[in-house]
Amino acid sequence: MAIELYYWPMIQGRGEFVRLALEEAGARYVDVARGKNGMRAMQRFLDGAERGALPFAPPFVRVGRTVVSQTANVLAFLGPRLGLVPDDEGARAEASQVQLTIADLVAEAHDTHHPIASSLYYEDQRQAAAQRARTFVDERIPKYLGWLERLLERNRRSRGRWLVGRDLTYADLSAFQVVAGLRYAFPNAMARAERTLPKLVALHDRVAARPRIAAYLASERRIAFNEQGIFRHYPELDAKPPRAARKTTRGKAPRRRRTR
Amino acid sequence: MAIELYYWPMIQGRGEFVRLALEEAGARYVDVARGKNGMRAMQRFLDGAERGALPFAPPFVRVGRTVVSQTANVLAFLGPRLGLVPDDEGARAEASQVQLTIADLVAEAHDTHHPIASSLYYEDQRQAAAQRARTFVDERIPKYLGWLERLLERNRRSRGRWLVGRDLTYADLSAFQVVAGLRYAFPNAMARAERTLPKLVALHDRVAARPRIAAYLASERRIAFNEQGIFRHYPELDAKPPRAARKTTRGKAPRRRRTR
Numbered sequence: 001m002a003i004e005l006y007y008w009p010m011i012q013g014r015g016e017f018v019r020l021a022l023e024e025a026g027a028r029y030v031d032v033a034r035g036k037n038g039m040r041a042m043q044r045f046l047d048g049a050e051r052g053a054l055p056f057a058p059p060f061v062r063v064g065r066t067v068v069s070q071t072a073n074v075l076a077f078l079g080p081r082l083g084l085v086p087d088d089e090g091a092r093a094e095a096s097q098v099q100l101t102i103a104d105l106v107a108e109a110h111d112t113h114h115p116i117a118s119s120l121y122y123e124d125q126r127q128a129a130a131q132r133a134r135t136f137v138d139e140r141i142p143k144y145l146g147w148l149e150r151l152l153e154r155n156r157r158s159r160g161r162w163l164v165g166r167d168l169t170y171a172d173l174s175a176f177q178v179v180a181g182l183r184y185a186f187p188n189a190m191a192r193a194e195r196t197l198p199k200l201v202a203l204h205d206r207v208a209a210r211p212r213i214a215a216y217l218a219s220e221r222r223i224a225f226n227e228q229g230i231f232r233h234y235p236e237l238d239a240k241p242p243r244a245a246r247k248t249t250r251g252k253a254p255r256r257r258r259t260r
Numbered sequence: 261m262a263i264e265l266y267y268w269p270m271i272q273g274r275g276e277f278v279r280l281a282l283e284e285a286g287a288r289y290v291d292v293a294r295g296k297n298g299m300r301a302m303q304r305f306l307d308g309a310e311r312g313a314l315p316f317a318p319p320f321v322r323v324g325r326t327v328v329s330q331t332a333n334v335l336a337f338l339g340p341r342l343g344l345v346p347d348d349e350g351a352r353a354e355a356s357q358v359q360l361t362i363a364d365l366v367a368e369a370h371d372t373h374h375p376i377a378s379s380l381y382y383e384d385q386r387q388a389a390a391q392r393a394r395t396f397v398d399e400r401i402p403k404y405l406g407w408l409e410r411l412l413e414r415n416r417r418s419r420g421r422w423l424v425g426r427d428l429t430y431a432d433l434s435a436f437q438v439v440a441g442l443r444y445a446f447p448n449a450m451a452r453a454e455r456t457l458p459k460l461v462a463l464h465d466r467v468a469a470r471p472r473i474a475a476y477l478a479s480e481r482r483i484a485f486n487e488q489g490i491f492r493h494y495p496e497l498d499a500k501p502p503r504a505a506r507k508t509t510r511g512k513a514p515r516r517r518r519t520r
Contacts, residue, residue, distance in 0.1 A: 055357070072360060111375075117395035131376045132377065
């Protein structure tokens with residue numbers, strides 16, 4: 001029985017955390033809203049015309065008769081089914097705690113370009129966006145990613161390779177995604193932040209190199225980052241380029257990691 | 261074995277969702293940071309000096325050797341132990357989905373007074389706060405609370421009395437708390453919104469009347485709402501008073517529900 005995923009078809013957004021888990025597990029799934037009449041099918045759930053729990057917003061999944069919404073809750077529900085979380089309760093709570101903290105970071109990343117209202121255009125809240133983004137870049141990115149780095153340092157069971165327990169969990173996939181998204185949106189800020197995040201950067205690369213993830217990222221199923229999503233590249237919201245790059249007279253662009 | 265709760269001692273904040281669950285269940289617990297040397301004890305976890313999962317921020321609990329953080333995750337973990345969630349997986353996912361959506365609402369309520377940065381004073385972001393609060397009051401409160409009302413309408417198993425399944429769950433306690441908080445912060449907006457939320461208002465009253473909750477609310481353990489917490493009453497961020505009240509020449513104050 002295929003898992004049905006429902007999410008906005010044009011962006012990675014919060015749905016991407018679910019897609020990555022499904023892809024890594026090699027699960028049979030349908031990305032419903034990207035198919036024919038898919039948006040209408042998704043809307044039926046939001047209108048309460050379908051059975052099961054009423055989602056507040058996408059993403060949500062239907063597995064058999066069970067409808068599950070809220071990204072972290074979807075992953076807590078799918079994780080055991082997909083083999084992406086250990087069997088014991090403490091480890092599951094730990095993976096969920098990481099996912100929820102990443103969700104908070106994602107919400108704050110969104111609010112850098114929409115600090116006043118999601119229902120307004122970015123262009124109508126640029127001044128507040130510039131202010132919010134500055135604190136996000138200076139304080140929040142280092143705080144959140146520094147916390148992930150510390151989790152890796154503390155996790156002796158994986159020798160610093162994975163966030164929770166011995167093996168990869170969905171939390172690692174989500175950490176990959178948030179690094180990729182922040183690199184897209186804030187390349188200068190991330191170039192600076194990553195200097196003190198060696199384990200997190202290595203985790204990102206380790207996830208990107210997993211055969212199924214690598215195949216997914218190279219496929220058309222992976223929607224490109226864009227300026228309708230959560231991670232948007234508005235250069236005016238990013239940190240300034242690193243000093244070395246600004247001072248150079250040789251016209252060399254700063255080395256920038258490729259983000260897929 | 262007593263459950264240890266760790267949260268900022270001067271505010272209800274996110275810790276209150278956990279406190280309400282512990283109180284309703286009549287659980288043995290210690291609100292550690294409110295005791296002697298409690299803040300220092302809490303800080304040790306945040307510094308990574310204690311064993312177990314590293315919390316990003318309070319609230320978190322320690323049960324035996326297990327440390328669990330992130331409010332919704334704490335409640336998903338404690339819920340079965342406290343008898344505050346049904347036994348089946350679908351219902352648990354449903355309760356968690358409600359909790360997470362309430363958490364999103366709480367984050368947005370916070371950002372009405374801190375739209376630019378948590379690290380700045382309200383006074384330094386008042387203009388953006390006024391803008392953000394306006395959308396929150398006009399669009400977001402009705403959308404979130406309207407969704408809770410619909411959940412009650414749809415839940416035939418409880419005849420519209422509880423949000424998930426037949427009986428009270430921690431999600432109902434959290435819905436009570438968010439109604440109480442929004443009434444404190446936005447009394448005018450809530451007076452207007454509640455006209456179309458009869459089931460949610462009844463749920464609030466039903467929770468408030470439960471013997472253990474009523475005793476808790478009347479006790480010193482219940483911290484009063486205040487302007488350091490998440491729900492802050494800044495009149496300039498609220499909606500205008502209802503038209504009838506504004507037009508009256510008899511000098512009567514608009515009827516306002518008591519919020520504890």
